[in-house]
Amino acid sequence: MSTRRDFLKKAALGASALSFGSVLEGMSAKSYSNIKGASDKIRVAAIGVNSRGGALAANFAKQQGCEIAYVCDVDSRAIAKCADAVTKIQGHKPKTEKDFRKALESKDVDAVIIATPDHWHAPAALMAMQAGKDVYLEKPCSYCPEEGEILIQGVEKYNRVVQMGNQRRSWPNVQEGIQAIKDGVIGNVHFGKAWYTNNRPSIGIGKEVPVPEWLDWNLWQGPAPRVAYKDNVVHYNWHWFWRWGTSESLNNGTHMIDILRWGMELDYPTRVSSTGGRYFFKDDWETPDTQVIDLEFGNSKSMTWEGRSCNGRTIEGSSVGVMFYGDKGSLLITGSDGYRIFDMDNKVVKQQYSKLEIDPRNLMNPAESLDALHINNFFDGIRKGAKLNSDIVSGHKSTLLMQIGNISQRVKRSLDIDSANGRIIQDQEAMKYWGRDYEPGWEMKL
Numbered sequence: 356m357s358t359r360r361d362f363l364k365k366a367a368l369g370a371s372a373l374s375f376g377s378v379l380e381g382m383s384a385k386s387y388s389n390i391k392g393a394s395d396k397i398r399v400a401a402i403g404v405n406s407r408g409g410a411l412a413a414n415f416a417k418q419q420g421c422e423i424a425y426v427c428d429v430d431s432r433a434i435a436k437c438a439d440a441v442t443k444i445q446g447h448k449p450k451t452e453k454d455f456r457k458a459l460e461s462k463d464v465d466a467v468i469i470a471t472p473d474h475w476h477a478p479a480a481l482m483a484m485q486a487g488k489d490v491y492l493e494k495p496c497s498y499c500p501e502e503g504e505i506l507i508q509g510v511e512k513y514n515r516v517v518q519m520g521n522q523r524r525s526w527p528n529v530q531e532g533i534q535a536i537k538d539g540v541i542g543n544v545h546f547g548k549a550w551y552t553n554n555r556p557s558i559g560i561g562k563e564v565p566v567p568e569w570l571d572w573n574l575w576q577g578p579a580p581r582v583a584y585k586d587n588v589v590h591y592n593w594h595w596f597w598r599w600g601t602s603e604s605l606n607n608g609t610h611m612i613d614i615l616r617w618g619m620e621l622d623y624p625t626r627v628s629s630t631g632g633r634y635f636f637k638d639d640w641e642t643p644d645t646q647v648i649d650l651e652f653g654n655s656k657s658m659t660w661e662g663r664s665c666n667g668r669t670i671e672g673s674s675v676g677v678m679f680y681g682d683k684g685s686l687l688i689t690g691s692d693g694y695r696i697f698d699m700d701n702k703v704v705k706q707q708y709s710k711l712e713i714d715p716r717n718l719m720n721p722a723e724s725l726d727a728l729h730i731n732n733f734f735d736g737i738r739k740g741a742k743l744n745s746d747i748v749s750g751h752k753s754t755l756l757m758q759i760g761n762i763s764q765r766v767k768r769s770l771d772i773d774s775a776n777g778r779i780i781q782d783q784e785a786m787k788y789w790g791r792d793y794e795p796g797w798e799m800k801l
């Protein structure tokens with residue numbers, strides 16, 4: 356049976372033929388026009404559009420061959436704002452839905468963007484795959500390691516294209532810097548350091564208040580066990596509660612540890628340890644605001660991530676970055692699309708930066724035109740079966756490094772890891788964090 360994906364592939368192949376007034380390969384003009392609502396555009400439902408999802412929806416709408424068909428959110432104000440912005444870009448209104456599962460039922464949707472809070476990421480991605488949709492999934496791809504493993508199986512079982520939203524994988528000068536490392540420009544890399552710093556204020560002590568009329572609190576919680584609504588969680592602050600969020604380490608650490616893992620060509624570590632805590636304020640924030648995660652890979656390679664959510668003092672002049680330390684020199688990648696190479700005497704021997712200004716502290720949309728490269732790599736995966744720059748196996752491996760770091764932080768000891776699969780060795784208490792609690796009825800089922 357011919358599928359929608361076949362059609363999109365044929366359309367991509369036949370685009371040149373069409374432009375000469377011909378028809379799609381293997382199809383008569385009549386059969387082409389007979390396909391109900393036939394569109395060679397990739398039709399996308401944007402799910403979770405308050406901030407990052409709104410920026411992505413606008414960015415997707417700006418790309419050739421893409422249309423935002425649905426805007427979905429449990430906040431009616433976020434829907435209105437995003438739908439309005441998308442309408443201005445694409446010239447017609449997307450449909451809107453509070454419950455994204457209705458959009459998943461629609462034959463007019465080929466793919467989804469998931470930019471909800473983290474506790475929803477993997478469950479929503481699995482639902483989308485089961486409905487036959489491809490997925491652009493914001494980082495971290497999962498809330499806990501078990502969910503990442505389920506996603507890998509889901510991609511195979513349902514044969515879907517799933518790209519994680521660690522967009523730097525598609526930035527050209529970052530790619531070039533990574534290639535330079537692989538080519539041996541700084542020799543054998545033994546150590547990598549990643550960091551993120553910010554001046555985030557206190558989130559205070561929340562009060563139980565009636566759920567605002569614009570929010571469906573039940574659906575916002577979705578897979579997470581139910582609690583009463585408080586006034587300091589929605590939006591954004593959920594990041595700092597273990598029930599929904601995954602800490603700064605997965606929020607911003609995922610991006611940078613992924614670059615280290617990529618450049619150092621590593622998969623799973625042999626040992627992990629973490630120190631830190633909520634040090635700066637006494638408030639409801641549960642996850643660390645200060646954290647150092649150390650990861651060892653056998654006897655000759657290690658990496659570290661330093662997160663300071665409440666002291667924005669920069670490192671190497673940047674609030675975010677990675678440094679690779681080799682036996683012939685060092686290579687720096689900060690928040691921008693570029694890199695700088697130092698010799699062993701600290702002299703800059705090469706630097707390469709794109710002219711685009713990037714603000715890593717712009718939470719929503721630090722680099723729109725660069726992010727479009729990652730989006731188009733996702734489209735190529737759908738249309739041409741192209742290799743994804745951040746497929747789910749790679750996305751899971753990088754996400755896992757920070758997840759096991761958080762597990763070490765929570766059990767307050769270092770953990771031995773099986774380098775064959777990333778699993779924690781002989782520590783039942785730590786393994787309790789491998790999975791998570793779900794609201795009954797919301798468990799992920801392959």
Ligand SMILES: NC(=O)c1ccc[n+]([C@@H]2O[C@H](COP(=O)([O-])OP(=O)(O)OC[C@H]3O[C@@H](n4cnc5c(N)ncnc54)[C@H](O)[C@@H]3O)[C@@H](O)[C@H]2O)c1
Nearest residue numbers: 403405406407427428429430433470471493494575590591
């Ligand atoms: N790749 C990047 O550079 C980047 C940048 C920022 C954020 N992010 C990621 O994007 C995600 C969203 O972050 P944010 O800062 O926009 O958070 P946010 O809290 O501002 O927005 C989340 C949105 O999801 C909505 N939502 C919750 N449950 C939903 C459901 N069941 N269906 C539809 N919508 C639902 C919320 O109402 C809200 O509008 C996070 O996972 C974050 O890690 C990635």
